[in-house]
Amino acid sequence: MKTLAQIFEEYSELPEFLGMELRSVNQEGRFGDSMLQVAIFRKDPEEVECLLAAGADPIGVGNTATRRCITRSVLICRKSLSVC
Numbered sequence: 059m060k061t062l063a064q065i066f067e068e069y070s071e072l073p074e075f076l077g078m079e080l081r082s083v084n085q086e087g088r089f090g091d092s093m094l095q096v097a098i099f100r101k102d103p104e105e106v107e108c109l110l111a112a113g114a115d116p117i118g119v120g121n122t123a124t125r126r127c128i129t130r131s132v133l134i135c136r137k138s139l140s141v142c
Contacts, residue, residue, distance in 0.1 A: 062112050065105055069093055083114040 060068075066080040074087035074096055083093055094114040097105035110116070 060104055060108055062108055065093070065097075065108060069096065072096065083109050083112045 062083070069075045070078065070080055072087075074089055074091055075085075075093075076088075078085075078087065080093070086092055087096070091099075092114065094106065094109045094116060097109055
């Protein structure tokens with residue numbers, strides 16, 4: 059499983075977070091997406107699980123439609139990973 063440090067390092071090279079110092083799992087990137095949103099868009103349940111375990115907030119990011127999408131995606135990821 060990836061560590062949070064590995065995810066921060068990898069994400070720091072993505073356009074969303076390029077040149078930013080990543081300090082929080084709830085930090086928004088240049089385009090308004092959180093790390094959790096990016097992990098979901100990348101369809102990487104391992105990253106989603108790690109970010110959630112580190113305290114990523116699936117509800118407190120983006121607009122209402124985005125929050126609903128993230129919440130559904132998190133529930134699906136958790137179910138597939140048997141984290142619930």
